[in-house]
Amino acid sequence: xxxxxxxxxxxxxxxIKGKSWLNEFAQAPAVLVFDExxxxxxxCRPLPDANGQYVSYSSFVDFNRSNLFEIVxxxxxxxxxxxxxxxxxxxxxxxxxxxxxxxxxxxYYAGWTRCESxxxxxxxxxxISKDEGVTFEKLGSGPILSYSLNEPxxxxxxxxxxxxxxxxxxxxxxxxxxPNNGKPEPVYKLRMATSVDGxxxxxxEKDLIESRLEEDEAQASPDVFFYNNKYHLFFCxxxxxxxxxxxxxxxxxxxxxxxxxxxxxxDTKAGIDVSEDGWDSEMISYPHVFALDGNIYMMYxxxxxGKFGFGLAQLEGELI
Amino acid sequence: MKWKKLGKIFDPTNHQxxxxxxxxxxxPQTLVLDDCVRIYFSTREKDLATGKFxxxxxxxxxxxxxxxxxxxxxxxxxxxxxxxxFDEHGxxxxxxxxxxxxxxxxxxxxxxxxxxxxxxxxxxxxxEDNGLTFKxxxxxxxxxxxxDEPFLVGDAFVCVFENVYHMWYMYxxxxxxxxxxxxxxxxxxxxxxxxxxxxxxxxxxxxIDDVLNNDECQALPTVIEHxxxxxxxxxxxxxxGFRKNRDRGYRLGxxxxxxxxxxxxxxxxxxxxxxKEGWDADMQCYPxxxxxxxxxxxxxxxxxxGRFGFGLAVLEN
Numbered sequence: 307x308x309x310x311x312x313x314x315x316x317x318x319x320x321x322i323k324g325k326s327w328l329n330e331f332a333q334a335p336a337v338l339v340f341d342e343x344x345x346x347x348x349x350c351r352p353l354p355d356a357n358g359q360y361v362s363y364s365s366f367v368d369f370n371r372s373n374l375f376e377i378v379x380x381x382x383x384x385x386x387x388x389x390x391x392x393x394x395x396x397x398x399x400x401x402x403x404x405x406x407x408x409x410x411x412x413x414y415y416a417g418w419t420r421c422e423s424x425x426x427x428x429x430x431x432x433x434i435s436k437d438e439g440v441t442f443e444k445l446g447s448g449p450i451l452s453y454s455l456n457e458p459x460x461x462x463x464x465x466x467x468x469x470x471x472x473x474x475x476x477x478x479x480x481x482x483x484x485p486n487n488g489k490p491e492p493v494y495k496l497r498m499a500t501s502v503d504g505x506x507x508x509x510x511e512k513d514l515i516e517s518r519l520e521e522d523e524a525q526a527s528p529d530v531f532f533y534n535n536k537y538h539l540f541f542c543x544x545x546x547x548x549x550x551x552x553x554x555x556x557x558x559x560x561x562x563x564x565x566x567x568x569x570x571x572x573d574t575k576a577g578i579d580v581s582e583d584g585w586d587s588e589m590i591s592y593p594h595v596f597a598l599d600g601n602i603y604m605m606y607x608x609x610x611x612g613k614f615g616f617g618l619a620q621l622e623g624e625l626i
Numbered sequence: 627m628k629w630k631k632l633g634k635i636f637d638p639t640n641h642q643x644x645x646x647x648x649x650x651x652x653x654p655q656t657l658v659l660d661d662c663v664r665i666y667f668s669t670r671e672k673d674l675a676t677g678k679f680x681x682x683x684x685x686x687x688x689x690x691x692x693x694x695x696x697x698x699x700x701x702x703x704x705x706x707x708x709x710x711x712f713d714e715h716g717x718x719x720x721x722x723x724x725x726x727x728x729x730x731x732x733x734x735x736x737x738x739x740x741x742x743x744x745x746x747x748x749x750x751x752x753x754e755d756n757g758l759t760f761k762x763x764x765x766x767x768x769x770x771x772x773x774d775e776p777f778l779v780g781d782a783f784v785c786v787f788e789n790v791y792h793m794w795y796m797y798x799x800x801x802x803x804x805x806x807x808x809x810x811x812x813x814x815x816x817x818x819x820x821x822x823x824x825x826x827x828x829x830x831x832x833x834i835d836d837v838l839n840n841d842e843c844q845a846l847p848t849v850i851e852h853x854x855x856x857x858x859x860x861x862x863x864x865x866x867g868f869r870k871n872r873d874r875g876y877r878l879g880x881x882x883x884x885x886x887x888x889x890x891x892x893x894x895x896x897x898x899x900x901x902k903e904g905w906d907a908d909m910q911c912y913p914x915x916x917x918x919x920x921x922x923x924x925x926x927x928x929x930x931x932g933r934f935g936f937g938l939a940v941l942e943n
Contacts, residue, residue: 392777421737421740423738448777455767458766459710483710
């Protein structure tokens with residue numbers, strides 16, 4: 307088992323004033339390290355519309371590299387505009403994952419559209435930044451990874467990685483919508499695709515890990531971190547229904563692999579759980595693990611899937 | 627090209643159709659069998675939950691001279707998709723391809739959206755009973771939106787030439803805000819190739835020039851090889867005001883190619899015009915070309931997008 311020492315919440319979106327697009331939620335943190343600061347991308351929401359519906363934007367906050375509790379600056383604007391009418395990302399861009407590539411920064415993000423029989427559908431888009439991740443240009447108005455025979459809907463939660471000169475996209479794909487008395491809820495599982503150029507992707511066409519809670523367990527945020535000759539996969543999982551409270555809500559799970567193909571799930575090793583009280587007492591989700599200056603950290607969301615921000619934990623000991 | 631019109635050959639309102647469908651027989655497409663020509667079409671059931679329509683596939687079997695109706699589908703030909711899938715709210719149209727003793731269908735699945743009326747993608751299904759019924763091989767599509775074809779991928783028409791599968795299809799380019807009605811879509815004809823009929827590579831460009839303007843809508847390509855030339859028919863219209871205004875509605879377009887790469891648009895040689903009066907006097911759309919016993923036929927819909935059926939023409943030269 308790993309031991310994570312919780313350092314506390316480092317970003318609370320509700321405390322930020324003067325940015326209408328950043329009212330609440332700071333979801334799915336993703337780190338890009340600079341010399342002096344650590345840029346953390348996240349997804350956030352303005353106030354809901356008259357019907358109570360939200361849109362999501364992605365943006366970033368910069369922390370002092372030597373003190374991750376010190377905010378250096380916050381982006382002036384979201385990094386992407388929402389898509390034009392009828393496009394896959396018309397109603398939201400969440401989550402976003404970033405990676406450096408030949409002096410540019412590539413972002414892979416999930417775009418949200420609204421449907422009639424189910425509340426939404428999601429597909430994965432890509433964008434490029436030529437100014438160190440401040441502004442991004444979408445590669446096209448459509449998605450870069452979308453629905454296929456055995457991944458019929460809800461392709462979301464991208465995490466972009468490069469290992470051994472190959473691009474890896476870890477993501478989730480929906481398997482079914484549970485009708486749930488007229489309030490449909492999707493079931494989704496962790497998946498993977500590979501690419502030689504980051505543009506053209508080949509889906510692996512299988513679930514990365516088995517389900518543990520129930521057949522319809524929902525799994526999200528497949529965050530892969532290479533360390534000690536092993537691939538460590540932290541993710542979050544929950545029950546398919548009634549998951550908006552502590553009982554059935556998100557927890558952080560763990561699996562490992564030596565070849566990126568065969569994964570062994572062992573949630574007992576994850577080493578992090580909900581707190582007794584406070585901002586992460588009901589659920590913890592959307593883990594992102596990264597190394598910085600000799601330490602290994604995890605950023606993660608607390609209650610209500612990051613409505614009140616994200617926090618930081620530090621690994622004590624080794625990832626083995 | 628010169629077509630001799632044979633008139634309307636099927637009116638859905640004269641027949642009992644499966645799935646509680648009452649009107650519309652759209653986009654007729656054929657499977658030529660040993661003893662009959664099976665003509666699939668899309669017909670409509672009223673969705674009691676929403677008051678909107680659900681498109682279902684049905685078929686009519688005709689004799690090989692296309693004069694007599696032999697049989698009409700009495701059961702569901704292909705199921706609409708499950709909750710949240712791309713073909714939950716309709717299948718329209720369906721294209722049937724017979725290869726290597728297998729009968730497969732390329733479907734255009736419809737699902738409803740909120741900010742726009744609909745999204746479509748191309749699905750794939752297989753028949754093991756000579757085309758009476760089709761089963762999908764997955765819940766998702768085989769061809770859908772991509773970086774530069776952001777929505778409304780559909781209307782697949784597939785042929786095999788020299789062991790390569792070719793698909794011509796439509797893809798959306800934009801949705802126009804339209805204060806008069808709901809948002810209006812613009813779509814063009816694209817091309818993709820495949821070695822197995824399931825995994826496709828999009829060519830990634832509009833292959834048929836516009837003649838009206840940039841917002842010309844092009845749909846339902848159908849292609850046949852004849853005397854060493856590839857002939858394509860399709861339908862096209864203005865993006866707005868096309869439902870009621872004859873001058874802005876669907877008509878048939880034509881293009882030809884010698885290499886399946888470059889297409890020359892040549893509507894003047896389409897060889898088929900609106901009738902002076904009658905069932906195809908105000909609109910012509912959803913063409914389908916096929917061959918039976920060395921004769922080349924054209925099926926198409928007339929007024930009101932095929933609400934009252936489809937007709938037939940035969941190539942004269």
